[in-house]
Amino acid sequence: MRVEVRGLARHYALGAGLAARLWGERPRSLRAVDGVSFDLAAGEVLGLVGESGCGKSTTGRLLVGLEEPSAGSIRMGGEDAAALRRRDRRAYHRGVQMVFQDPYGSLNPYLTIAEIVARPQVYQGHARGPDLDARVRAALEQAGLTPAGHYLGRHPHQISGGQRQRVCIARAIVLDPAVLVADEPISMLDVSIKWGIIRLLKRLVAERSISLLYITHDLATVAAICDRIAIMYLGRIVEIGPVGEVLAAPRHPYTAALVSAIPIATPGARRPAPAIRGAIPDAADIPPGCRFAPRCPRATDVCLKADPAMTGTLPWQAACHHPRPGGAA
Amino acid sequence: MTAYVLRRLAYMAITLFAMITLMFFMFRLLPGDPTATVISPALDEGAREAMRRRFGLDQPLLTQYLAYLRNLTVLDFGLSFRTSAPAWEMIELRLVNTLLLILPSMIAAYAIGAFGGALIAWHRGGKAEASVVLFATAMQSAPLFWLSMLAILVFSILLGWFPTGHIVTPGRFPGPSWRMYLTADFLHHLALPFLVNTLYQLCFPLLLMRSTMLSTIGEDYVELARMKGLTERRVLYGHAMRNSLLPLATTLPMILGWAVAGSVVIETVFSWPGLGLLMIEAISGSDYPVVQGAFLLIAVLTILGTFVADLLYGLLDPRITYR
């Protein structure tokens, strides 16, 4: 299913105390997501990359309907997501699923694996019975837990972290969703298991033509699974484009900084590291002008004043007043 | 911070108001109409009507309620049905007696409980710890009134060390007098209920201190203190215990409020003329103004205890932020 996101925003009101408000302090808001736009085609994998706190997880949560947007829109197959949810919440959730970061916390410790994978169907109103059991088994085996019978009666604490994440994936695909959000699905797993999960996601996307939003801070895995990549900084996408091109020659200085931080296996090889200064600013206190300007090595006066728009022709765009020339990284 | 205290105060006021209202309607709406016992059905209709008018019971319920609230603001609980004295005067005297019994004994219980709990936690795993825990649990599991009866049986009847009850030897002070509290006779009467209550009440702080200490002893800063070469005693009292005292201290005001409420039992056994005994006597005599007054006073103390506990918890624990 085609997903179109336009100007999506999620702001949180920060409660100012009564005393503070009496002193004339304005209630502030934290702009976790602040105008994000992208498209995601059927069977496509888009990597959403950024440091923690940049709003990438919130974007994912907005997509699956765990949060309501403050502004902007999400369209699923041409229809407005909020309207779809109002009309039939269950049907919406059937189509959009999520794999969470924490395979320990996202499985109910009290339930067995069979119950965990059966629950989505129960909540969708399917009757218990042989059909349901068969779908549970099929989902588990699809997720690489074979033979499924070996896992059905176990509890989450009786299986390994990698197996747990596979159960999460089985739970997400048992409803046969068209859109999947994977929020840092491998960041809490051992390196040895990571690639198995990546290969599994890649296979599922291909077989079922799922649209996958792959959220991560780890650029190394992005190249392996994604078709396109979007770099997020302080609630905005600053660069979006085909994964190979963006990583090879980033236009936005922030992307360049991220790319230079990828470890390289060749001894002695070094990438020229553009210096970025300081820490990510507070999302409740976003600087005027370009939000990356205070940390940017290429910043000039104009960057401090004017907020840059996305420029460049699709599929590759960046929001920068002084984009790096292609291929110069 | 100020906002936090103010909000807690407002909550307390709401709770108190709700309690007062609950009391009023409970006494009037529940089955077992209290006026039935005051106004005898044997009286003829005219006399009963006159009685109703005198107690204001002919008024609509709302009018009665408002009058009740107005009177409470000046601590007027009405006249005792039995003695016709203002109920508040009777209650006031009894409050002092209850506090004189409960306060010192709770403070002693917490002091002994804290040290005892720390000590057995430090000597964890031994026979001594197991037997202290078993003993404290057994004490906690025994009804307080039964422990009091046993104490009277052993120390008053068999050994004859203490009087079996009352606050002073009956007949020594014809009327209530402050001088009563300054006599050795008073202390002699206080000793046994004080000891029993202390022994019973120290179980809770002792067991709580032990379990918080057990989780403190494994903490890094305690290990560090040991590695610094501090003596066991310095580590115990200076580091581990100091940090375990906080959760304990915050429970004291609340438990104090509960102990006042629980004094009903110990006062009954020892014929100690406190609030609790007054309430029991008033209930059996259907003296509702006194029952209400005594109950509300005990409730105020309980609520105050919870309030102070909440406040202490907020003040002492740096991890709590005020919002």
Place this chain on the structure above:
Amino acid sequence: MAFLLSFLGAVWKAPTGRFSLVLLALFLVAAILGPLVAPHDPMLRNYGPDHKLLRLAGPSWDHWLGTTLMGRDIASQMLHGARPALLVGGLTAFGTVAIGMNIGLVAGYFGGRTDDVLMRITDMFLGLPFLPFIIIVLSLTGRSLTTIVVAMTLVMWRSTARVIRAQVLSLREMPFVAAARITGASDLAIVYREIAPNVLPLALVNAAFALAWAIITEASIGFLGFGDPNSITWGSILYDAYASQTMYRAPWWVVPPGIAIMVLVSAVYFVGRAYEEVLNPRLRGI
């Protein structure tokens, strides 16, 4: 059922837990069979061979625990007392946890206004002085086992509600709750099918402590003379002994009921603590 078995299994692992479970089972047997196996009618006035009333007779082969001032067999009274103790305690513990758990679940999960209102109500109940409130309710509604259970439940659910709410506050932020929501689960389903099973162990620990406290309180009520006039309870035995003014001549009248309460309540406490230690191994010490 499976949960109950896992609970028993967990408690059985600790030696004190095992011992306490055996004790509890014995009390349960006494509660069920007590009135059937009691050697005498507990209210019958017994006469000696000389046809004189057996007042305050010491323990003997015929009357294991002696007799009361009215010549009644104390051992039989003790056996009859086990049933009301466990019945009143059990029902109160059940009511306490049922109310406390639901209020805690709803307040903790929905938060906001709902939480505010429910917690203010809980605070109000927390301000009620425990025993005095129960006594006043009983004096107004009349004394029976039912009113005792209701009165005790009214003042006991409050602490369970607070404890459960605190745990729900952290549970509702768990990703598995979000996972249930995005599969279309309703709030009701999330609360009762995803969150509730996870607070069940804590509720069970609370039930144990509520049971212990209810048994002691029921005895205290009986002792103060507010117990059910139609049943013989350990509290009422002690009340009779105290009111007779002669108990100091007959320790066999005073000691057994207290011992029974103490042993029963200790056993309940130890079961509760053994289970608590399984849940939170840190309490065991290092």
